[in-house]
Amino acid sequence: MTPTSYDVIIIGAGASGLYCALHAGQRGLRVLVLDHANKAGKKILMSGGGRCNFTNYFVAPEHFISANSHFCKSALSRYPSWEFIAMVERHKIAYHEREHGQLFCDDSAQDILTMLLNECQGAGIEIRLNTQIDSLSADNADGADGTHFAIRTTPKANKKSTVTDKTGTTYHSRAVVVATGGLSIPTMGASGLGYQLAEQFGHQIEPCSASLVPFTFTDQIGELIRSLSGVSIPVVASNERASFRLPLLFTHRGLSGPSMLQLSNYWHTGETITINLFPMTDVSELLLTHKQQHPKQLVRTVLAEYTEDKLPKKLLSALQTHLWHDYRDTELANIKDEQLRLLGETLNGWTLKPSGTEGYRTAEVTRGGVNTDEVSSKTMESKQQKGLYFIGEVLDVTGWLGGYNFQWAWASSYACAQALAAKK
Numbered sequence: 120m121t122p123t124s125y126d127v128i129i130i131g132a133g134a135s136g137l138y139c140a141l142h143a144g145q146r147g148l149r150v151l152v153l154d155h156a157n158k159a160g161k162k163i164l165m166s167g168g169g170r171c172n173f174t175n176y177f178v179a180p181e182h183f184i185s186a187n188s189h190f191c192k193s194a195l196s197r198y199p200s201w202e203f204i205a206m207v208e209r210h211k212i213a214y215h216e217r218e219h220g221q222l223f224c225d226d227s228a229q230d231i232l233t234m235l236l237n238e239c240q241g242a243g244i245e246i247r248l249n250t251q252i253d254s255l256s257a258d259n260a261d262g263a264d265g266t267h268f269a270i271r272t273t274p275k276a277n278k279k280s281t282v283t284d285k286t287g288t289t290y291h292s293r294a295v296v297v298a299t300g301g302l303s304i305p306t307m308g309a310s311g312l313g314y315q316l317a318e319q320f321g322h323q324i325e326p327c328s329a330s331l332v333p334f335t336f337t338d339q340i341g342e343l344i345r346s347l348s349g350v351s352i353p354v355v356a357s358n359e360r361a362s363f364r365l366p367l368l369f370t371h372r373g374l375s376g377p378s379m380l381q382l383s384n385y386w387h388t389g390e391t392i393t394i395n396l397f398p399m400t401d402v403s404e405l406l407l408t409h410k411q412q413h414p415k416q417l418v419r420t421v422l423a424e425y426t427e428d429k430l431p432k433k434l435l436s437a438l439q440t441h442l443w444h445d446y447r448d449t450e451l452a453n454i455k456d457e458q459l460r461l462l463g464e465t466l467n468g469w470t471l472k473p474s475g476t477e478g479y480r481t482a483e484v485t486r487g488g489v490n491t492d493e494v495s496s497k498t499m500e501s502k503q504q505k506g507l508y509f510i511g512e513v514l515d516v517t518g519w520l521g522g523y524n525f526q527w528a529w530a531s532s533y534a535c536a537q538a539l540a541a542k543k
């Protein structure tokens with residue numbers, strides 16, 4: 120007969136669920152992991168362009184966004200990135216560093232998932248996939264420390280299998296860990312279950328939105344951007360909250376690339392963003408100086424030949440059509456200083472209003488989530504319900520691009536597993 124009673128049941132077999140499971144199992148706990156998907160760790164497999172940017176050499180609380188900026192500090196400081204790197208090295212997974220301390224697998228993200236699954240197997244973890252969670256209830260009858268949870272489940276059909284026996288199973292445990300992640304990429308198993316469970320136990324949810332996601336544009340600007348699809352340039356992208364000196368990529372849907380994804384973490388609907396297209400040049404000064412020294416030159420000649428920022432011809436010509444069409448063939452001498460100054464300011468601070476983002480369909484993460492004021496930063500245990508824990512992306516902690524979201528998954532899971540073991 121299948122056992123139904125465990126020390127800990129983890130809902131979600133993603134990065135944080137698997138990592139918490141293996142550490143709890145290694146500490147002698149009987150752990151069951153439940154997931155409705157047909158495969159564990161699907162997002163790990165698609166991460167980092169298939170190479171999984173599994174952590175970063177330089178991790179600091181400033182790389183995370185949360186309504187409570189202090190919440191992530193304790194777990195991150197107790198689980199530095201070299202701890203995870205040590206596990207990767209123990210499993211002989213080849214990896215390399217890219218710019219800004221980002222660590223990627225040399226071969227495939229599958230290496231990281233295989234490592235986690237092997238560690239789970241070694242720790243005797245049971246993982247049940249294709250399992251739909253119907254309800255979670257807590258029975259506090261034995262007093263606060265004697266909580267028993269009951270999770271009712273039914274088998275779930277998926278694309279590759281149909282369910283013949285629809286009999287449900289109810290699992291019991293002393294602790295439940297919610298590791299259901301965020302809402303991004305629903306086709307990979309994302310759902311709002313974690314937020315529903317949190318609300319059921321009296322938690323507040325910080326408003327959720329798609330993040331680390333490209334911006335979309337409509338109207339004329341949308342057309343201009345689409346016409347430049349494939350062009351990539353280094354920029355400084357900013358708004359009043361953050362600024363990033365990173366590449367920008369024009370796509371057939373809008374603006375993407377690391378600078379845009381990073382800025383999306385700090386952007387709210389209806390706001391503008393500012394792009395410095397010439398981060399190494401004060402364009403107003405350049406144009407005014409050239410007007411004095413080479414009055415017969417044209418704006419496009421100066422921008423093409425006298426800046427350190429080498430913009431592709433296609434982009435310069437599109438910007439000309441959009442920004443200085445009326446005096447495209449006018450010599451600098453015949454353009455007012457004020458116009459040149461204004462044009463320079465625009466090129467050093469092109470202000471655009473995205474119509475939105477590509478949304479959860481392509482977003483790498485969900486910003487917002489379970490309010491962290493109601494969760495212990497040391498143990499990840501709910502302050503509303505003893506024995507209930509939240510880890511990973513379901514919490515209102517969102518990392519920058521660069522391996523920070525996985526580092527949060529590992530660190531919060533580790534803190535949780537330690538706390539679970541201490542209670543054994």
Ligand SMILES: Cc1cc2nc3c(=O)[nH]c(=O)nc-3n(C[C@H](O)[C@H](O)[C@H](O)COP(=O)(O)OP(=O)(O)OC[C@H]3O[C@@H](n4cnc5c(N)ncnc54)[C@H](O)[C@@H]3O)c2cc1C
Nearest residue numbers: 131133134135155166167172300308312511512522524525
């Ligand atoms: C395309 C892409 C690329 C990324 N690349 C990187 C990267 O290179 N580096 C980085 O740091 N981060 C990256 N991320 C972000 C990273 O994948 C997540 O932050 C991380 O996986 C969060 O871990 P988690 O365990 O909290 O959630 P997840 O890994 O999303 O796991 C949640 C699990 O819960 C399960 N679940 C959800 N709802 C239910 C339900 N109703 N019932 C049962 N089970 C449920 C899901 O099936 C899933 O297995 C990327 C994300 C995407 C989408």
